[in-house]
Amino acid sequence: MHSVPRDLESAATAQRLADTVLPTRHGRFRMTAYRGGTGTEHVALSVGVHDDDPPGAPAPLVRLHSECLTGDALGSHRCDCGEQLQHALHLLAACGRGVLVYVRGHEGRGIGLAEKLRAYALQDAGLDTVDANLRLGHLPDARTYDEAAAVLADLGVRRLRLLTSNPAKESALRALGVDVVERVPIVVPPRPENARYLRTKRERMGHDPGEDDWQQLLEGTVPRSGELAERYGDLVRRDGPLVLAQLGQSLDGFIASRSGDARSVTGPADREHLHRLRALVDAVIVGGRTAAVDDPRLTVRDVVGPDPVRVVLDPGATLPLTSHLLCDGVAPTLWLVRASAPVPADLAEHVEVVRWHAAGPMAPDQVLQELRRRGLGRVLVEGGGRLVSAFVDAGLVDRLYLTTAPVIIGEGVPGLRVAAAETMAGATRAPVRRWVLGEDVVVEVDLAAERVARTDRSPEDHGADEVEEVSSSTA
Numbered sequence: 001m002h003s004v005p006r007d008l009e010s011a012a013t014a015q016r017l018a019d020t021v022l023p024t025r026h027g028r029f030r031m032t033a034y035r036g037g038t039g040t041e042h043v044a045l046s047v048g049v050h051d052d053d054p055p056g057a058p059a060p061l062v063r064l065h066s067e068c069l070t071g072d073a074l075g076s077h078r079c080d081c082g083e084q085l086q087h088a089l090h091l092l093a094a095c096g097r098g099v100l101v102y103v104r105g106h107e108g109r110g111i112g113l114a115e116k117l118r119a120y121a122l123q124d125a126g127l128d129t130v131d132a133n134l135r136l137g138h139l140p141d142a143r144t145y146d147e148a149a150a151v152l153a154d155l156g157v158r159r160l161r162l163l164t165s166n167p168a169k170e171s172a173l174r175a176l177g178v179d180v181v182e183r184v185p186i187v188v189p190p191r192p193e194n195a196r197y198l199r200t201k202r203e204r205m206g207h208d209p210g211e212d213d214w215q216q217l218l219e220g221t222v223p224r225s226g227e228l229a230e231r232y233g234d235l236v237r238r239d240g241p242l243v244l245a246q247l248g249q250s251l252d253g254f255i256a257s258r259s260g261d262a263r264s265v266t267g268p269a270d271r272e273h274l275h276r277l278r279a280l281v282d283a284v285i286v287g288g289r290t291a292a293v294d295d296p297r298l299t300v301r302d303v304v305g306p307d308p309v310r311v312v313l314d315p316g317a318t319l320p321l322t323s324h325l326l327c328d329g330v331a332p333t334l335w336l337v338r339a340s341a342p343v344p345a346d347l348a349e350h351v352e353v354v355r356w357h358a359a360g361p362m363a364p365d366q367v368l369q370e371l372r373r374r375g376l377g378r379v380l381v382e383g384g385g386r387l388v389s390a391f392v393d394a395g396l397v398d399r400l401y402l403t404t405a406p407v408i409i410g411e412g413v414p415g416l417r418v419a420a421a422e423t424m425a426g427a428t429r430a431p432v433r434r435w436v437l438g439e440d441v442v443v444e445v446d447l448a449a450e451r452v453a454r455t456d457r458s459p460e461d462h463g464a465d466e467v468e469e470v471s472s473s474t475a
């Protein structure tokens, strides 16, 4: 437990007034109403948080959302509040255990609605968001978080993963005795109207600068230092074809439970890492059965970045016609099917059916050749376990990102399972780098370097073997 001097802990209170359910476009939330000691009413939207949760329950993802009538209710593009609110609810629903405290009284960073609008008028005349507040006689940020902390305490939340790009929120909560085990940045795509506001938040209000680094990486330049530069810099520096693969698995090596449930095996920080990888490649490849079971979107949502082309290896064309990949139209989908597979004629415009005429199974090297012919040289093999293993066994993966989550499933859908080595001398031991992402550990395995080292040791050919059925990953 994080401990703070007692005198820092707050005497603020939050009285629970109502507990009900709110169905939303992101799913059903528990909605709890409170009255703070100052008389202000707050609400908490939560998923997977119950009054009888044991003390050792995993730390939920928590967003403290500051009321913003213009952004939240009216869809203003002057700030990023409305999009952050929706994105946060989406993330909470996706991760299955989280709370969003909608903090009233925080309007205009605590100066109130009309004063915020006066500040907007000053900004129209040239001031930035900080100077406008100062000109009106306010602090740049007048918010306090003691009532929000009291709401969390009432919900039994003392340890949490905080969804924010504002380090001041983290320190405020810590000072109130809350154990913030991790800060997860929240980023929504900038718009021309709010670019200056977002820049001021970074330059003058201490918000994470990391996303500037990310923007640079997306544009193909590597910042001189920083976590993102270190993690993704050499992917950006490399020209030419590149094959990445990723899997998120349990301590006992499964990517999903026996029933195929693959939700929240790894945490939000790993998911963000996966979205960054997607943004850095031309195409992601997924097996047909995984796509049918998980119904993934394969787009970039947790960070800003371009969506890759989505490639489904689905010899039998078993992907349901209602799946995201065939219906959502947000990014191109290449549907690789056997020449004889039945495919309806009236597919959505973003879907291109690629008929596989070659005899035999879809060999990984032929799939890559087909993609390279289309200019898709940088690819990420995303799953499931058998597809990733097939590409690894074929000696085609340059970098494998294997995330291990501290969860034990017992039995389920296997993760990485490659051809067996008879002795340890024959096992693959490649150069690695590792990062702790929340509660998970990512190991980046440099298989390309290992291949070079191995050919140096023995001239023997470990050529690309064909695989039986590359698309199947889940039972």
Ligand SMILES: Nc1nc2c(ncn2[C@@H]2O[C@H](COP(=O)(O)OP(=O)(O)OP(=O)(O)O)[C@@H](O)[C@H]2O)c(=O)[nH]1
Pocket (backbone or CB within 6 Å): 066, 067, 068, 069, 078, 079, 080, 081, 084, 106, 107, 108, 109, 110, 111, 115, 116, 119, 120, 123, 129, 133, 163, 164, 165, 166, 169, 186, 197, 201, 207
């Ligand atoms: N005074 C003032 N308040 C603003 C302005 N633009 C947005 N806000 C308010 O700022 C609050 C949101 O705070 P932000 O600084 O955008 O973000 P944050 O909550 O500190 O940080 P994140 O957790 O990363 O979103 C809302 O209450 C908005 O009403 C502005 O120009 N002036």
Ligand SMILES: [Zn+2]
Pocket (backbone or CB within 6 Å): 068, 070, 071, 072, 079, 080, 081, 082
């Ligand atoms: Zn706002």
